[in-house]
Amino acid sequence: MRRHLVWFRNDLRTTDHPALHGAAQGAHVTAVYLLTPVQWQQHGLSDFKIALILRSVDRLSEQLSQLGISLQICTAKDFVQAPEAILKCAQSLGADALFFNEEVAINESRRDQAVAQVMQHAGIRVETFSSQTSMPPGSVVKPDGSPYSVFTPFKKRWLADYRPDHIDPLPAPKPQGPQPSPSATPQRVGDMDKSIGEQLWKAGQTAAMTLLKSFIKTRIQSYQASRDFPAQRGTSVLSPHLAIGTISPRQCLHAAHAANGRRLVGASEGINTWVSELIWREFYSHILAAYPKLAMGHAFKTETDSLPWGTDQEALERWQRGETGLPLVDAGMRQLNTTGWMHNRLRMVTATFLAKQLFLDWRLGEAYFMRQLVDGELAANNGGWQWSASTGTDAVPYFRIFNPVRQAERFDPSGDFVRSMVPELADLPTRHIFEPWRHGGAAGYPSPMVDLSEARQKTLAIWKQGRLLAEDG
Ligand SMILES: Cc1cc2nc3c(=O)[nH]c(=O)nc-3n(C[C@H](O)[C@H](O)[C@H](O)COP(=O)(O)OP(=O)(O)OC[C@H]3O[C@@H](n4cnc5c(N)ncnc54)[C@H](O)[C@@H]3O)c2cc1C
Structure with a gap:
């Protein structure tokens, strides 16, 4: 019988997994996951995310074991070492083909090309699939074949091209034999313990599916009305x-489609809006695949790279710590931290505050x-x-600058979210909570680090000047 190796990456599930599904057709399947701790550091991944990945790989190993599939967990310092590690694994199993789902980011796709090369050199076939988005990058294009850079026409095309079979999730393969013992990722990677965030972030595809079902059952209909209020779930x-792919976009779209009377855009404004957000995710992935410069620190609008962006470390750290003195900004940053x-x-x-104020x-x-x-x-x-x-494609115009006080009044009208994240302000009445400095301040809470109106004028002047220079140039 043929032997196929499936390489799991940011697709940590057994259902709706095209590579696993393809590999299981008439062959014996083994799976591999490659830990790349140095690469994770280079890519600046958070401890929360790495820990969730490790716990989800453990859950994946248990699910695969129920299908009779053994998951090997290997380590390669970084992507450069990935080809050798995957080749070694494939050869030790006597695999005649390697299956994986593609990733769009540039380092990942370079790694995959290098892996494909060494495999082909060793006489091992490589089959790749697309699952990071429900419509593969490059498949939603203008009539002349060029990529869309504006969301609304992209979405129109996406919806016009969508066919129900695009969103029908694939089942997990049938069990192939006796259950091997599941493997486990290490408890610690460097300084990071995989229990970080485990109370908040449940790992694995079963947890993801439970979350999806509960959202569809209880909250999707009111999504449009409630999605902008951080104090509400x-x-x-x-x-x-x-x-990390413990759920696929297709599984989400499929559930929304079923709840919306078997249409993606239907009677429910809540569902229509949620589907639109999933299409934003597709849009940005398609944009990244079409414009690799975005992964290399360049702005989509190249001319904005020459604006005199600041690098003040002290200001950056105040923003990072959630100590800007602007309550909604600080509440957001503290939620993140x-x-x-x-x-x-x-x-x-918070992003507007950093880049504009x-x-x-x-x-x-x-x-x-x-x-x-x-x-x-x-x-x-x-x-x-x-x-x-x-600076981006289809971005907010430069002169539209969210005022964090007005945003707080609109989207946290009772001040409950600010109170939950900024204990220094917990006892302030709602009418004082968004501008404490106008009402004598609050113990332990800083004054605003900028005057909002001055900051706005300064930023508008810089942009105007930059635009004039760009036009002159
Ligand atoms: C400055 C900034 C940075 C962001 N960074 C990330 C990021 O690293 N990862 C990330 O997944 N999202 C990011 N987003 C988009 C968005 O904030 C999150 O996807 C959303 O808050 C996740 O919450 P949710 O799962 O409850 O989303 P829901 O509102 O339930 O939406 C469903 C899904 O649609 C996708 N989605 C929703 N909004 C967007 C959006 N604006 N752009 C792209 N996809 C979207 C997400 O996958 C999300 O899980 C960022 C937005 C901003 C403004």
Whole structure:
């Protein structure tokens, strides 16, 4: 019987896994997961995310074992060592083919090309599949074949091209024989213990599916109305699972489709809006695949790279610690620091504050988010940062600057979210809580590090000047 090796990466599940499904057709399957601790550090992954990955690999190993599939856990320092490690594993198992799902980011795709080369050299066939997005990058394009850079036409095309079979999730393969003992990842990788965040972030595909089902059953209908209010649990909080692939976008879309009367865009505004957010995720992945410069620290709008972005370390650290003196910004940053996750509205407010009110280099904020986020995904994080900084594709215009006080009044009207994250302000009445400095301040809480109106004028002047220079050039 043929022997196939499946390499799991950011697709830590057995259902709707095209590579696993393909490998199991008439062959005996073994699986491999490669720990790459130095690469994780180089990519600035957060401890929350690494710990969730390790725990999810453990769950994956248990699920695979029930299917009679053994998971080998190997270590390669970084991606450069990956080809040798995968080849060694494939040869020791006598595998005649390697199966994996593609990843869009540049280092990952270079690693995969190098792996494919050594495999082919050794006479081992390589089969690749797409599952990071439900429509493969490069498949949603303008009539002339070029990529979309604006979301609305991308979404229209995406919806027009979508066919029900695109979102029908694949089943897990049938059990292939006796159950091997599951393997386990190490308890610690470097200084990091895999129990970090385990109370907050349940690992594995079963936990992800439970979360999806409960969201669809209880919250998706009201998603549009409640998704902007951080004090409410209005969103799915599935992003950590989508980021490491314990659930696939197809499984999410399939569930939304079923709940929306077997249409993606149907009667429910809540479901329509949620589907739209999943398409934003697809959009940013497609953009990253089409413009690899985004993974190399460049702005989508190249001319904005020459704006005089600041690098003031002290200001950056105040923002990072959530001590800016602007309550909603601080609440968001403290949510990020303590849980590894931040509500979308606050990601926009805190990112705008860094890039526009502080005029610090948005790349510093992007890197900090990545080092903290449990759901850090290069495409979505870069997309979100470039949107907020007005340097990206289809970004907010440079003159639109969220005011964190007005945002707080609108999206945390009772002040409950600020109180839950900023204990220094917990006893303030709602009418004082968003501008404590106007009401005598609060013990232990700093004054605002910038005057919002001055900061706004300064930023607008820099942008105007930069635009004039770009036009002159
Ligand atoms: C500055 C900034 C940085 C961000 N960094 C990341 C990141 O590293 N990883 C990440 O997954 N999302 C990122 N986002 C997008 C968004 O904030 C999160 O996806 C969302 O908050 C996750 O919560 P949820 O799962 O409850 O989302 P829901 O509202 O339930 O949405 C469902 C899913 O759709 C996707 N999604 C939702 N909004 C967006 C969006 N604006 N862009 C792309 N995908 C979206 C996510 O996969 C999300 O899980 C960022 C946004 C900003 C403004």
